[in-house]
Amino acid sequence: MNNSMRTQLKAVNLTKEYPMGSHTVHALQTINLNIDEGTFVSIVGTSGSGKSTLLHLLGGLDKPTSGDVYLGNIRLTDTTDKELSKIRREHIGFVFQKFCLIQELNVMENILLPVLLSNKTPDYNYVHTLCDLLGLTERTSHLPYELSGGQQQRVAIARALSNDPQIILCDEPTGNLDKKTRNEVIDLLKQIHKEFRKTILIVTHDPDIAESTERIIHMEDGYLYETP
């Protein structure tokens, strides 16, 4: 993997189908999409419109039924699990709606996990900067269940950023949060985008959040519509 490559996400004729009983659910229908480096993009749509599925395919967490996903010039749909794991820990950061923290690890350990899995020596200056930015400095030794939802989501964001990936994929990061915390998280993501120039894709059904991003992509019944 060439670390100096220009990160750009591209979906080409991407489809995803799920069998459901005797029927087939067409979650994504021939999606073509380009995400430029450093952009803040939101994907909006109703429940079941396919927005999360798209995000998962773009992040290499799931395999498409057909079509391709490119990260720079790497075709994700062709890579082995080992290569995909490496891409996930070095080039993509994920933030999930349910936070998905490892309960046995404390805040600092959760944040450092992607760095350690890459067998790199953590850049503690960078990690402390992240903790300061996300307001976690006082909580680094806490276990996830000792934190509030907002705090847990901030840990998840810090973890997503810890290995300094070019792309952050957020799957409804505010879905489990109250309005005040939601605003705090969104402000943080904006700040990260501004300070670290990361490419951020955020899946949401909240129009307010979508409005605050640079580009809005609409999903409906597996099809993609983009607001000009």
Next chain:
Amino acid sequence: MNHLKLLCKLSFQYWKHHKKRFYTLMLSLVSGVTALYCAALLIRSEKQAVLDRELWLLGDYDLIIYGTDESTYSKIKEDPEILDSGVYYELGDVQSENGTRSHAAMFPDAHSEAIYHMTCMRGRYPESDLEIALDIRAAKAMGIPPYPDQTLSLTLYSNDGSILSENEYTVTGIFQATNENVVGGYLRYPTQIGIETENMPELPDIFFYRSQNSIFQSTTVTTFLQTDSSDINALKDKLIRLTNGKIQAAQTDIPSGRRYAYSYILGIQDTIQQTYGDNSLSSILHALDNGDVIKDFYSGVLMPIFTFLVSVIVILSIIGITKDIAGDKLENYAILRSLGLTKKHLALYILCDFTTVAFLCMIIGLIVGFLLHILMITILNHTYDLKLQYGFLCSQYVHAVTVPPLFSTVFTIILCVEISLLILLLGFIRETPIQMFNNPLKHRKPSHGAVKLPKGWKSLLVSKINLHNFSILIITMIVMSAAVFGYTYFHALADRNNSEAEYEKQTYGLEHWDYIAEKTDQAYMYTFNIENHHDYGICMDKYLELQNQPFIQSSFGEIANRSTRITVPRDSVDHAWLEAFDEYNLRAYEHADRLDDYETALSDAENAMIHEIGYDDDELIYSMPTVGLFDHDLDMLNSYIVAGGIHIPELQSGYEVLLAMSESDWNTFSEFFHVGDSLALSDIILTADEEQLDFGNFLPASVADPVYKQMITTPEGDEVELTSFAFGKRFDIPVTIGGILVLDEPAVRQYMVFPDHNDHGINIFCSCQAFTAWGLPDHNLTKLCIQSDPSYPLEQMDIYWYQMLSDSEGISTHSTTEIILQMNQGTQKIMAVYYSMLVLLMVIAIIAITIHLYTDIRIRSIQFSILRASGMSIQQIAYLILQQNVFYPVIGILVSMAPVELCQSFFQYIREHVDQGTWYQPFGPTPWYYDVPFRYNLFQYHLPMIMTITFIIYLLIILAITLAQIHYLSKQSIIAEIEASNF
């Protein structure tokens, strides 16, 4: 629809939609039931085999009447006290081609054969005209290998001694009615008849097929009767009266028979008479009714331990599965509770739900266990010829002393299920409905550790994500300890049971050789060390034939000549010589000072004899047996030389001999013998007629004239005629002492040194060729020992051995095959129980561990999905899992040493008490420690090897399960797991 139906539907729907969970629970329960049921049936099979062996030794009858007739038998068996009876016809004598005579009999039906109960050790009883079954010793005496399929030409004689027919028969079975180690040679020697009785019955050592009685036309029968009568003597008298004296007391014997066999199997043979006044069958039945029986080691100790271990494994696996299932159902339980179901009703519902499934599994498990038992017995009997019977077909006596398979299995499994469910219920039943919604079974709050900056993902995740499962650890320790401890303990048990056979091996010198043949039938005239029958023994050609056989690993042959002696003139020796050689003096009545006329007469008689043979009155004659050895054996003795040397050419020519003695004898005799000295050696040469005399049953006056005859007065004042006879002539053998050997090594002495001179005395070692060079008639080997290639089949070797020696006369042969087969069978039977139980334990343990590891990985699959979403590769996950799973066999094998060490200490404790006599009880039941092999060292049974094998097998099993875990995780969709999670 009432609420019960609704709850039933709820359960049914769950199992219907969670078939994998159902099958997992079923697998766990079915394996537990199968293991317990199968093991309990196997114990019954083993015990039945023990009973069968006792009945084989003693007969399945209580009273035997020899030499009666058919009409008497018909009358006897009608007696109400006779429960059952059998009979064999005493056909007459048969003679083989080599002149061996045997007493023949035949069973009129299979029922009689079963009651006589002398099961063939090889093959079966005859089933057609020209088939016979033969006693093992009779087969050897007739010069055929004691194996089925041999053919034998027999001359048949009637009971009055006339020749009836000559036929060739095929041996279909070998039984063992005789044994050299028992009184009278017969295993079922008629104890109450006595050897002095004229009517001493001849026990059959050959059985013909029933049709052959058309040749013998015999109506003489021996009948054996079963009775529960408490006074068999009274019954015997009654039968004598009933038949109007047609049977006599002298023909009737009351053997130990059934009474001993049954009381032995019940463990009460020592106490039955004390407790019930006699040891009749009725007393034994009373003891049975009263439960005064003692369970054997397997049922009293092993089975409870096995049941406990299986129960622990089953409980742990049920807890694992039901926790998983209850985790799924907890939301339903919470809803039911929130809708008003009480804790008690919910608990009852859960208990009924799982218990119903458990009963279903139990039925399946019992069927599987039953079929597995049949398969196991078939395989064991086919592979090892263990003669085990099915555990469900055993007698009431075996029932009484063994664990009831069905009841114990059902009881244990239901108990396991209920204990598991109670433990499960305690985990959540006290929770409120809302707490139940939060699934208290799945919440494991991690604890804080010291805050340290992690060094790498391996140290971080291995220290924080603990995949260890306590249940798996317990199961691992149980299985590995059972494997290691069981192996050593059962081997010690087998050794203890085989100690008698081991002793038998040592008695015949078979601990160094597989086969030994010795010339034993030569006549030996004790008074002057004269031997004849030099045509007996093993022909030298046989030895040379053996050398060319590829399956012979080593061999040893010797020609021992007892009758050689040395002579010295009386006036050439001093007092020290006389004292040193005194006990080897062949002149029994040679005295320096004659005390009285009686002793003078005895001395004169002896002098007359030795004069006639060729010795002088003033010669001292000392016994000094000669042992002829082959060159390579003489060469081997070089390391024992203390003076001179071993010069093969001189030994072959007979010019030189070697003197062999013990260290202590060498200290005594060293001053009298020097290398290079000539030795006045001589032997007695017999005429051809004298060679054939039977000195054992000898009346010299019938074959020779006395050389001395005189009327004398004994010290008691009796007037008797004193006669002396002389046989043979002196034959001088001029030899020189070539070397002197000091032999103290028991292993060498045991087979090289002349038997009478084993402990002390001087032996002359020479070359086998020397006897011919000297002109002596000792051409045949008197001893032949061989060791066969261990890879060569024992039975084939046995057949070869007996066939090779079939025309050698006057020898007795000892083969390790029978002892080894007997020992192997004993060991195999014991080890079969161990391996069978271990396999059953292993199977349920593997199932339980697989279930636990699968459940663990399934519960943690969300965590692994998060790790994989964070960039952890499958290889990294594999490392994480493997590193922690390897921990189980490592801990398990270390712990497995503990029971061996503990048991060995316990053995030491028993030994101390027994040796000091503090536990000595002169009367009463057999002490419990008689069942324990406390004399044996468990550490000597390949402990490192069995630990290594156990570790490797277990490690491979764990690796296989780990691979399955990793495969499972690699197939899981990361995102599906995360979305399904309920954080």
